[in-house]
Amino acid sequence: ETGVTQSPTHLIKTRGQQVTLRCSSQSGHNTVSWYQQALGQGPQFIFQYYREEENGRGNFPPRFSGLQFPNYSSELNVNALELDDSALYLCASTAGTGSYNSPLHFGNGTRLTVT
Amino acid sequence: GQNIDQPTEMTATEGAIVQINCTYQTSGFNGLFWYQQHAGEAPTFLSYNVLDGLEEKGRFSSFLSRSKGYSYLLLKELQMKDSASYLCAVRDYLGRGSTLGRLYFGRGTQLTVWP
Numbered sequence: 442e443t444g445v446t447q448s449p450t451h452l453i454k455t456r457g458q459q460v461t462l463r464c465s466s467q468s469g470h471n472t473v474s475w476y477q478q479a480l481g482q483g484p485q486f487i488f489q490y491y492r493e494e495e496n497g498r499g500n501f502p503p504r505f506s507g508l509q510f511p512n513y514s515s516e517l518n519v520n521a522l523e524l525d526d527s528a529l530y531l532c533a534s535t536a537g538t539g540s541y542n543s544p545l546h547f548g549n550g551t552r553l554t555v556t
Numbered sequence: 557g558q559n560i561d562q563p564t565e566m567t568a569t570e571g572a573i574v575q576i577n578c579t580y581q582t583s584g585f586n587g588l589f590w591y592q593q594h595a596g597e598a599p600t601f602l603s604y605n606v607l608d609g610l611e612e613k614g615r616f617s618s619f620l621s622r623s624k625g626y627s628y629l630l631l632k633e634l635q636m637k638d639s640a641s642y643l644c645a646v647r648d649y650l651g652r653g654s655t656l657g658r659l660y661f662g663r664g665t666q667l668t669v670w671p
Contacts, residue, residue: 476659481663482663483643483662483664484661529598544589545589550598
C-alpha cells in the first residue's frame, strides 16, 4: 500500500507569483485535505476534497484554490503569493464516508519559501 | 471558535514517563488525535480517541474525557528518538459527503529527552 506523496519537496518563489503543489493520495483513499503549517505553529486546515468536490474550507482567502482528480490526486494552487505564505504545506488523505475512525495520514509536505 | 491548548515545552530523561496534556474547546467534536512531528518532517499519526477512556498502543497511551474537554498522551520508557513535537488535534464534522471533518491543531509540545 503506497502512502501519500507530495511534490515538489521544496520550492522557492517570489512575491506575486503563482504556485501549484501536488498530492497523490494513499491507495483506496477518496478524501484529500490540505493544511498549512507555519514555523512554530500547528497545521491549519485550508480545505478538503471528497469525490472531486470541495466540501469544507478553512479561513483562507480565495487565492488559495484546489482541485481533485478522478484518481483522487489533488492540487493546491496559490495565486499572488505573499511573504506570509512561506510554510510547510501538508496533504492528507483518508477513506471517505463510513470510515468513522480513519486517521489522517500526511504526506512529507512541500516546503514553500516566498522571497 | 476552536481553542486547543497544550504546553509549549517539556523535558524528561531517558527511561522516564511523561504526560502531555491537551485541553480543548470546540464547537463540534468528532474525535481527538495525537501526532508526532520531528523537526523538518511531516506529522505522523500516534493515536485516536473518540470515546472516553484510555487507548494503549505499545509505549504510547492516550486518554480522553469529553465532559472535561481534556486529553493526555502518555509516553513510557522514553527514548532519545522520542524527542519531537507532539500535536494534539480535535476533529469536527464537515457534513455532506464525508464524516471525516477537519482537524484543529494545537501549537504542539516540544519534548526533549535527555540521556
